[in-house]
Amino acid sequence: MKKIIPIGPYHPLQEEPEFFKLYVDGEKVVDIEIEIGYNHRGVEQLSTTKHYDQVTFLVERICGICSTSHPFAYVNAVEDLLGIDIPTRAKYIRSTIGELERLHSHLLWLGLAGHFIGYNTIWMWSWKYRENVCDILEVISGNRQHYSMFKVGGVRKDIPKEIIPQIEKMCDDLVPVVDMFKGAVMDDPVIHARLKGVGVLTKEDAIKYCVVGPTARASGIDIDVRRDDPYAAYGEVQFNVPVLYNGDVFDKAVIRILEMYESIRIIKQCLDKLKKEPEGNIEVKVDFIPPGEGIGRHEAPRGEVFHYIRSDGSNRPVRHKIRAPSYVNIASNKVAAVGQTISDAAITLASVDPCYCCTERTVAIDVNTKKEILTWNDLIKLSQQKTEWIKKHI
Amino acid sequence: MNMKEKIIDEVKNKLKDKIVDFFRKNDKRYYIEINKQNIIECVKVLFEDFGFRFSTATGIDCENNIEILYHFSYDKTGEIVSLKVKLDKNQPEIESLTKVFSAAEWIEREIWEMVGVNFIGHPNLKHLLLPEDWPEGKYPLREDVI
Numbered sequence: 415m416k417k418i419i420p421i422g423p424y425h426p427l428q429e430e431p432e433f434f435k436l437y438v439d440g441e442k443v444v445d446i447e448i449e450i451g452y453n454h455r456g457v458e459q460l461s462t463t464k465h466y467d468q469v470t471f472l473v474e475r476i477c478g479i480c481s482t483s484h485p486f487a488y489v490n491a492v493e494d495l496l497g498i499d500i501p502t503r504a505k506y507i508r509s510t511i512g513e514l515e516r517l518h519s520h521l522l523w524l525g526l527a528g529h530f531i532g533y534n535t536i537w538m539w540s541w542k543y544r545e546n547v548c549d550i551l552e553v554i555s556g557n558r559q560h561y562s563m564f565k566v567g568g569v570r571k572d573i574p575k576e577i578i579p580q581i582e583k584m585c586d587d588l589v590p591v592v593d594m595f596k597g598a599v600m601d602d603p604v605i606h607a608r609l610k611g612v613g614v615l616t617k618e619d620a621i622k623y624c625v626v627g628p629t630a631r632a633s634g635i636d637i638d639v640r641r642d643d644p645y646a647a648y649g650e651v652q653f654n655v656p657v658l659y660n661g662d663v664f665d666k667a668v669i670r671i672l673e674m675y676e677s678i679r680i681i682k683q684c685l686d687k688l689k690k691e692p693e694g695n696i697e698v699k700v701d702f703i704p705p706g707e708g709i710g711r712h713e714a715p716r717g718e719v720f721h722y723i724r725s726d727g728s729n730r731p732v733r734h735k736i737r738a739p740s741y742v743n744i745a746s747n748k749v750a751a752v753g754q755t756i757s758d759a760a761i762t763l764a765s766v767d768p769c770y771c772c773t774e775r776t777v778a779i780d781v782n783t784k785k786e787i788l789t790w791n792d793l794i795k796l797s798q799q800k801t802e803w804i805k806k807h808i
Numbered sequence: 809m810n811m812k813e814k815i816i817d818e819v820k821n822k823l824k825d826k827i828v829d830f831f832r833k834n835d836k837r838y839y840i841e842i843n844k845q846n847i848i849e850c851v852k853v854l855f856e857d858f859g860f861r862f863s864t865a866t867g868i869d870c871e872n873n874i875e876i877l878y879h880f881s882y883d884k885t886g887e888i889v890s891l892k893v894k895l896d897k898n899q900p901e902i903e904s905l906t907k908v909f910s911a912a913e914w915i916e917r918e919i920w921e922m923v924g925v926n927f928i929g930h931p932n933l934k935h936l937l938l939p940e941d942w943p944e945g946k947y948p949l950r951e952d953v954i
Contacts (some may be wrong), residue, residue, distance in 0.1 A: 451937040453830035459948060494837060624862045624911035636883075637861070643836060643886030709837055709879065709888050711863075719862050720879065737915075745914055 531772025568697025627717020756805030
């Protein structure tokens with residue numbers, strides 16, 4: 415007899431609301447219905463009420479994990495509309511930020527994946543090392559997330575020469591860590607048994623669902639916007655695009671681990687270039703956006719982010735279409751999770767790395783006096799103190 | 809002739825008289841306007857014959873009509889070809905692409921609820937992002953929405 419197991423909209427494991435209805439026959443998942451929309455904020459409409467510089471900050475808030483992906487694709491779209499080229503230094507800074515983000519995002523996913531299959535050691539180690547990447551991003555931009563580095567025509571902040579050795583050291587220290595994770599996944603017979611052949615997305619299905627990013631590359635589709643349609647500094651640095659062919663959760667994990675090596679490679683090449691380039695030349699002035707249309711893309715940690723902008727010559731876009739990679743990747747669960755057992759469903763659904771917003775604010779309240787223990791200003795002060803401390807000690 | 813010019817030329821040759829308007833923005837971005845009755849045929853040429861990947865579609869409420877742009881990416885050389893169709897504002901409807909590829913399912917549901925375009929032959933045309941009890945006929949991305 416067919417039964418329905420609801421997962422969500424509020425689920426103890428997942429931070430963001432999504433609703434999966436699993437139709438099961440005994441232990442086996444025979445069909446799945448995916449409902450989204452619990453987190454719809456109307457950003458596309460909101461974007462048409464803001465001027466072009468404000469939109470950069472708005473789209474940065476679409477996602478808390480890959481917060482730089484949307485501004486990256488957005489500025490690419492506006493610059494495509496304008497047909498302008500930005501200074502070399504800005505290009506390399508953009509790529510550095512993009513790759514640092516990929517590092518911390520992949521580490522975050524690796525931790526979550528470990529947590530989902532009950533391998534909490536990976537979870538804690540992975541998130542421990544993710545902190546180092548977030549700290550470096552804080553040193554560069556002042557923020558662990560929402561770096562606010564991008565603007566149409568360039569970047570908002572330079573990466574000064576003094577902090578480049580810190581970033582290089584973080585990258586060097588991360589290589590043995592990624593080695594360790596590679597060993598933990600590749601050499602562990604339990605992980606092999608748990609992940610191999612689970613949640614398989616065949617190449618045919620991957621093409622039909624038009625999936626992107628690591629989800630596509632684990633199914634044998636060799637695509638990567640950074641290489642195929644180069645933007646920022648990606649056309650000028652050397653890197654490989656790992657591709658695997660089984661389409662299961664194991665391959666998706668391995669792809670992400672291998673990509674971390676490539677990200678580190680790209681960052682180091684960018685830093686070498688930044689050392690040689692004179693500081694300060696990081697933007698071109700943009701005064702006027704003419705009527706027209708522009709398309710920008712960025713290879714986010716989860717795959718291609720797509721932005722389309724239409725301008726009528728005013729200071730606000732008349733239409734702004736945004737497509738995040740999870741939009742196509744989550745839909746592919748319809749084939750990947752069917753035919754599996756219920757116990758495999760959680761890791762299969764998580765294997766596309768659906769985008770959970772990690773920027774939740776907490777309020778600590780004293781139960782006796784009902785007053786906030788930490789006010790907004792206290793939190794800001796704490797954050798500033800921490801930034802100072804990191805700058806001194808790293 | 810390099811590879812980059814080649815694919816767009818091949819597309820142009822194949823679609824030939826179906827092209828209403830052709831616009832080259834730059835080396836990587838092309839916009840091709842077609843009539844709505846040719847949509848399935850043109851999409852099949854791009855997706856099946858040439859191996860383009862469907863990125864997404866944009867529905868836009870313009871002054872006199874409703875435009876849909878189907879963005880296709882050619883990943884071998886990095887071009888984006890956007891097929892543009894213009895629909896009558898009084899009765900906006902077009903053939904669904906779900907029979908060609910599954911990736912069209914969600915975006916067509918979104919354009920239906922946001923801009924109010926009816927996709928003929930869509931297997932499951934219901935709300936995607938908006939709640940089930942959203943008032944009928946109110947399309948948030950239409951200019952005249954109250």
